[in-house]
Amino acid sequence: MTEHSESFLRRLRHQAREFAETARSTSLELDRAPSRAAELILGGPLPWRQLAGLPADHADDPLRVDGRPAYLDRCAEQVVVFEELARGDAAAVLALPGPSMSGHVVAELADPEQRDRYYRRLADHPTWTFFGMTEPSHGSDPSSMTTVLRAGDDGAFRLDGTKRFVGNGARAGLGVVFARRNAGPLGVTAVLLDTDRRGFSASALPTSGLRGLELSELRLCDVPVTRRDILGHGRSATRQGMWAATRTFNRFRPVVSCLALGVAQAAYDYVREHRRRLRADEDWAMARFAQRLTGVRALVASAARSADRDPADGTLASAAKLRATRLAEDLTTTAVGLFGPGARWDHPLLDKWVRDARAFEFMEGTGNIQRQVLAQGYLHGRLTDERAA
Ligand SMILES: Cc1cc2nc3c(=O)[nH]c(=O)nc-3n(C[C@H](O)[C@H](O)[C@H](O)COP(=O)(O)OP(=O)(O)OC[C@H]3O[C@@H](n4cnc5c(N)ncnc54)[C@H](O)[C@@H]3O)c2cc1C
Known part of the structure; x- marks a missing residue:
């Protein structure tokens, strides 16, 4: 596993953006009939083999950025690629074959x-x-x-x-x-x-x-x-099941956070595209959401770096999950409200995103559990200025 620079991750994100549309194209069908995952994901154009996160010795054709491989076996890589994919469909990311948790x-x-x-x-x-x-x-x-x-x-x-x-x-x-x-x-x-x-x-x-x-x-x-x-x-x-499970949660919570962030971003983009004329108060609310999206993205990136550096410390992972889940719930419910009565019926993607955002709250531990981990991390001095930055 190699550590990548910011510019590598930026270019990786850019490359992943094109997959979002592919994931979106099957999103409602996968939601309606999850048992069709094999057909929809394996049979479609999504490069599932490259997205699976197989380690270098088992991945013969990884994603490449300017010729350099990205195996997606590091949290820092996963959160940029999967956020982009989740703008298309977070459920499709989780339904990919491969190692996952x-x-x-x-x-x-x-x-x-x-x-x-x-x-x-x-x-x-x-x-x-x-x-x-x-x-x-x-x-x-x-x-x-x-x-x-x-x-x-x-x-x-x-x-x-x-x-x-x-x-x-x-x-x-x-x-x-x-x-x-x-x-x-x-x-x-x-x-x-x-x-x-x-x-x-x-x-x-x-x-x-x-x-x-x-x-x-x-x-x-x-x-x-x-x-x-x-x-x-x-x-x-002390080095058995629960030890490995805890380290797995600490590594996977930034991924869950990036998926929630992707859903939030999708709802934001949808409002901007389909409700071009907003009232001043609505426009102000959306501007606040844009700021929160930027802030949570930075927090998720920090949590991913921290998980790669030290998977024993889940403090930032919990902070990211708490913030990203809250943002996804707030943004999706606000977006539905902006389209008025019947919005969830008339805008099936918005309806799906409201439901998906709610699932993140329970996945990998509820908000209350994340608060406890965060408080413990704070009390043990794990939130240094450098890490929280
Ligand atoms: C989309 C999704 C995917 C999942 N995938 C998997 C999977 O692959 N494998 C797997 O094993 N599980 C999986 N789960 C299950 C998930 O990990 C658990 O449901 C989740 O961790 C919540 O745990 P719990 O059900 O024990 O609820 P609890 O932690 O018991 O929470 C129940 C309620 O009590 C509150 N609560 C609990 N403890 C405290 C406390 N100390 N202080 C205050 N309030 C508290 C919680 O906030 C919540 O409101 C998945 C769940 C979802 C929704």
Whole structure:
């Protein structure tokens, strides 16, 4: 992974802008029929293989900026490319095949054989992956997790439990499931699981926002697991499942933030294009939004740089998610208001963006959880002037 200059990232953003229109062209259809993702994304002109974020040793044809590769395996690259794509359709970004969140866990915990098994499959075929943490009765609180990984007499293991609200679950070929082996947060283990394993089943849930992501329920019923599936096996308890999950959240929250920002920008552009004559107060409100868009974009970029530098520190990632989600909700609801009664009916894209913006609030932890992380970071002196700048 290489660190890129501001001008490289600017040119990468410029290049990504052309994908937004492609993503927009299938946006309403993907929203109406998420099960058509394979056909709409793989069959369309979006360069999904280049956008997947495969690491250098598995990406034979990465995006290039002036001849230099951009593998999109760094947060700083992801937030510029995915914001632009999200101006077209944030759900399409999340519905891309590839490593997504589970890739971070693999990067942290997998041994060379597990890494090869994971990336070889993703590079060979378009494969969706999942990150299975949240449960029906306990949400994403790891201390109450009831999915268990039990050791049998034969040296093998069995996995039992239910995960809910898992992105791309029903269409995934493999993914990471978090399960409890012992009490407490340190007793949580990450398991690399192929979805054709006996005892695994998944189904899509009816949802309202970011429907293209096809949130799913995963059912694990006495699923056989071997040592070779257990990520971080043999490491100390402090370097296992929850450690990797926390670092994954810290890396993925800037990405969620950039998607919310992309939706907000799309709603802003839509108003400017379709309501050319605004009253003075409306125009003033839009000017304020333009300032907030610029400010949040800078914050998301800082959060991405911080996540690349130190994925153990999620302070700026939480600040960015809080601000970007709030902006997306404020801008999309204001935009709908500017088109008067019946706007959500007459302007289906605006209707979709209002629903999508709401989903960001829950994804990767609600605003209250982000406030807690931010407060902890502040109390521990992690918001230095340089980082907050
Ligand atoms: C679009 C989308 C994609 C998702 N993708 C995945 C996925 O791929 N994999 C996965 O495992 N999960 C996924 N989820 C689930 C998501 O991560 C959780 O729903 C989210 O983290 C919220 O957690 P929770 O459901 O436990 O709610 P909670 O954290 O329990 O929150 C419930 C309510 O209580 C409030 N609250 C909670 N704790 C506090 C507190 N200490 N102080 C004050 N208020 C508090 C919250 O603000 C909220 O209003 C996804 C969700 C969405 C919407």
